[in-house]
Amino acid sequence: MLPQANDPCWCGSGRKYKRCHKRSEGRVLPGVVSPVRSVPDTIARPSYADTGHVESWDESRVKTPEVIERMRHAGRVAAEILRLAGEFVRPGVTTDEIDEYTHQLYIERGSYPSTLNYHGYPKSLCTSVNEVICHGIPDSRPLQDGDIVNLDVTAYIGGVHGDTNATFVVGDVDEVSRELIRVTEECMWHGIEAVKPGRPINEIGRAIEQHAKAHRYGVVRAFIGHGIGEQFHLDIPVLHYFDPRNTMVMRPGMTFTIEPMITLGTWQHKMWDDDWTAVTADGRRTAQFEHTVLVTDDGVEVLTGGPGAVSPIAPWHR
Numbered sequence: 001m002l003p004q005a006n007d008p009c010w011c012g013s014g015r016k017y018k019r020c021h022k023r024s025e026g027r028v029l030p031g032v033v034s035p036v037r038s039v040p041d042t043i044a045r046p047s048y049a050d051t052g053h054v055e056s057w058d059e060s061r062v063k064t065p066e067v068i069e070r071m072r073h074a075g076r077v078a079a080e081i082l083r084l085a086g087e088f089v090r091p092g093v094t095t096d097e098i099d100e101y102t103h104q105l106y107i108e109r110g111s112y113p114s115t116l117n118y119h120g121y122p123k124s125l126c127t128s129v130n131e132v133i134c135h136g137i138p139d140s141r142p143l144q145d146g147d148i149v150n151l152d153v154t155a156y157i158g159g160v161h162g163d164t165n166a167t168f169v170v171g172d173v174d175e176v177s178r179e180l181i182r183v184t185e186e187c188m189w190h191g192i193e194a195v196k197p198g199r200p201i202n203e204i205g206r207a208i209e210q211h212a213k214a215h216r217y218g219v220v221r222a223f224i225g226h227g228i229g230e231q232f233h234l235d236i237p238v239l240h241y242f243d244p245r246n247t248m249v250m251r252p253g254m255t256f257t258i259e260p261m262i263t264l265g266t267w268q269h270k271m272w273d274d275d276w277t278a279v280t281a282d283g284r285r286t287a288q289f290e291h292t293v294l295v296t297d298d299g300v301e302v303l304t305g306g307p308g309a310v311s312p313i314a315p316w317h318r
């Protein structure tokens with residue numbers, strides 16, 4: 001039998017059980033990260049690919065029709081890779097095997113995996129399991145029956161990025177987690193429906209927060225959506241909660257992501273020692289969905305949607 005919280009730990013450390021092994025019970029533990037995978041020279045790379053150093057330059061938040069056309073293509077590529085990566089998810093597969101498979105999918109399509117060496121990030125997608133909020137690094141941990149996992153795919157092709165993610169179930173998943181996933185995807189769609197030219201951007205966060213609150217879920221504040229285009233992250237602050245000061249006006253031609261992270265418990269986070277992996281402070285589960293969108297003359301176009309994508313409202317959690 002397991003000791004009580006205040007008993008000495010079974011491992012002989014002399015520490016209380018609650019301060020020792022109890023802390024990791026049921027939690028995701030870091031595994032081993034494999035060596036960096038290479039991308040053939042024939043594939044065009046963003047400027048940080050060789051150095052890990054991200055330079056930024058002036059880029060209009062409003063895109064020209066020519067840039068938008070390239071972003072439609074990058075969005076479709078990212079969406080297809082995400083769908084295929086999601087179909088690869090099953091109990092026993094390691095997140096590193098998902099990275100290896102996904103890495104190949106990017107290359108076959110002539111795209112560069114935008115996360116690879118972005119500020120030194122070592123892998124071709126983010127894999128965030130259970131209580132991991134975002135930016136989980138693929139490693140040797142096999143997915144377990146009952147886990148949930150977010151796959152976040154970003155493809156660089158034609159000089160622009162397309163960014164999209166979804167949360168998938170692994171085998172048989174409990175109803176509480178499935179409901180969290182379903183409502184999180186709904187939150188993203190409510191945010192997308194709030195996109196209209198002339199409106200302040202905080203209408204997006206208002207819609208998302210309202211739906212999350214109705215289900216008594218938390219909304220993560222530390223990570224937000226962003227402008228996107230020739231650069232991976234541009235200064236359009238897309239908060240997923242309502243902030244009256246978040247008043248940038250949405251203009252036709254703007255492109256940005258909407259990517260709410262919704263929690264069963266607290267919205268506050270902690271970082272792993274790798275300085276990438278963000279987890280919920282209470283260890284409870286969290287889900288996320290993401291699309292790259294374009295503000296049109298009368299509403300919104302989802303650049304990472306379409307027939308090749310996993311959404312709208314994915315069937316795998318029914």
Ligand code: MF3
Nearest residue numbers: 115118121126135152154163
């Ligand atoms: N794709 C993530 C986003 O939605 C960013 C990942 S950056 C990385 O913005 F460096 F963590 F990979």
Ligand code: CO
Nearest residue numbers: 163257259290
């Ligand atoms: Co993003």
Ligand code: CO
Nearest residue numbers: 152163164165
């Ligand atoms: Co992303």
